[in-house]
Amino acid sequence: MPFSGIRYSENSQRVDYEAGEEACVLCGAPLARARQTHWVRVVDGGRFGRRSDPDDGPGEMGCFPVGSRCRWRLVRAGVEVWEEDRC
Numbered sequence: 001m002p003f004s005g006i007r008y009s010e011n012s013q014r015v016d017y018e019a020g021e022e023a024c025v026l027c028g029a030p031l032a033r034a035r036q037t038h039w040v041r042v043v044d045g046g047r048f049g050r051r052s053d054p055d056d057g058p059g060e061m062g063c064f065p066v067g068s069r070c071r072w073r074l075v076r077a078g079v080e081v082w083e084e085d086r087c
């Protein structure tokens with residue numbers, strides 16, 4: 001599930017949004033937005049969706065960055081992860 005890493009809240013407190021960082025969707029670790037290339041969509045208020053899901057679907061939360069280590073965990077779990085374009 002998105003935002004479900006056991007240290008998500010702890011990790012995400014280290015994210016410096018003003019410095020251009022965002023939290024990894026799974027573990028909350030800070031990621032540099034400028035170097036971020038992998039994305040996932042979150043729908044239904046907190047479930048992984050598909051890239052092609054509508055932008056205005058129920059509970060649509062948008063597209064979030066995922067770090068390189070967490071990316072492989074999600075791919076193995078069958079979550080759609082894509083490169084380069086956010087949404």
Ligand SMILES: [Zn+2]
Pocket residue numbers: 024025026027028029066067069070071
């Ligand atoms: Zn992560």
